[in-house]
Amino acid sequence: MTAIMNIGLNHFLVLSGTLFFIGLFAVLSKKNVIAVLMGLEVMLSSVNINLIAFNRYTSPEILTGNVFAIFVIALAAAEVAVGLALIVAIYRQRKTAEVQDYDLLKW
Amino acid sequence: MTFAVMFYVIAIITLGSALMMVTSTNIFHSALLMLVSFLGIAAVFVLLQADFLAAAQVLVYAGAITVFVIFGIMFTMKGDARKTNRFSKNAIPAAVLSLILIVINAAMVLKTQWPVSSHAPLEETVSSVAELMLTKYVVAFEVTAVLLLIAMIGAIVIVKEVKKPS
Numbered sequence: 001m002t003a004i005m006n007i008g009l010n011h012f013l014v015l016s017g018t019l020f021f022i023g024l025f026a027v028l029s030k031k032n033v034i035a036v037l038m039g040l041e042v043m044l045s046s047v048n049i050n051l052i053a054f055n056r057y058t059s060p061e062i063l064t065g066n067v068f069a070i071f072v073i074a075l076a077a078a079e080v081a082v083g084l085a086l087i088v089a090i091y092r093q094r095k096t097a098e099v100q101d102y103d104l105l106k107w
Numbered sequence: 108m109t110f111a112v113m114f115y116v117i118a119i120i121t122l123g124s125a126l127m128m129v130t131s132t133n134i135f136h137s138a139l140l141m142l143v144s145f146l147g148i149a150a151v152f153v154l155l156q157a158d159f160l161a162a163a164q165v166l167v168y169a170g171a172i173t174v175f176v177i178f179g180i181m182f183t184m185k186g187d188a189r190k191t192n193r194f195s196k197n198a199i200p201a202a203v204l205s206l207i208l209i210v211i212n213a214a215m216v217l218k219t220q221w222p223v224s225s226h227a228p229l230e231e232t233v234s235s236v237a238e239l240m241l242t243k244y245v246v247a248f249e250v251t252a253v254l255l256l257i258a259m260i261g262a263i264v265i266v267k268e269v270k271k272p273s
Contacts, residue, residue, distance in 0.1 A: 022122065024208070028200075033183075056157070073164070076168070077167050091182065
């Protein structure tokens with residue numbers, strides 16, 4: 001009971017890992033390419049929980065994990081901008097937003 | 108005790124909305140549930156005493172990225188909205204794989220002895236984050252600025268309508 005009610009590093013790591021694999025499930029199983037992108041965002045965001053939890057519980061006096069998480073957030077913003085631009089450009093060409101129709105590079 | 112209750116409530120909201128995001132067949136509902144999940148993650152940051160990160164999470168993820176995604180949905184949606192977000196044929200293998208990985212991850216985390224420090228967390232995080240970012244990690248900070256500029260220019264160039272030569 002104390003292991004359940006005494007919240008520590010383990011609880012946050014399990015939470016972020018579970019969220020990461022839910023995002024992986026969305027990436028692997030969805031047809032719509034924007035849903036795939038959303039799963040990717042959830043994965044990136046769950047990694048931040050991991051960074052901050054380690055920062056908070058193993059070295060709370062120096063905030064390196066927070067700085068890394070800020071870089072991850074900036075990268076996620078750049079990634080979603082370029083990703084959606086690509087989706088819009090492909091949609092203009094092929095009039096579809098389903099992943100299995102994006103087969104121009106397949107032979 | 109209250110910390111534990113808050114943690115479990117936030118965890119259930121975050122994981123539940125993420126799971127509903129995956130299983131919903133309406134992609135617009137998926138986007139809104141993703142927003143709830145991001146706000147839950149911001150609350151987790153508050154629990155971990157990373158207040159600046161919580162604010163950045165709300166601004167960037169819940170604000171900018173959700174707006175971007177909803178813009179993309181509106182641009183590419185056609186036909187019946189209730190059928191816009193279906194599973195592909197590898198949904199069941201993907202679900203099994205994710206479930207196995209969740210269990211493995213939880214088992215590994217719970218088996219490991221982490222080097223937990225008993226040091227009290229910093230009261231005020233913004234100034235220490237700023238100091239680290241502008242001294243030790245200043246090169247990475249500048250590179251990130253350049254990366255954001257490149258991403259912005261790249262997104263504009265990719266989306267820009269190409270005029271056909273007449």
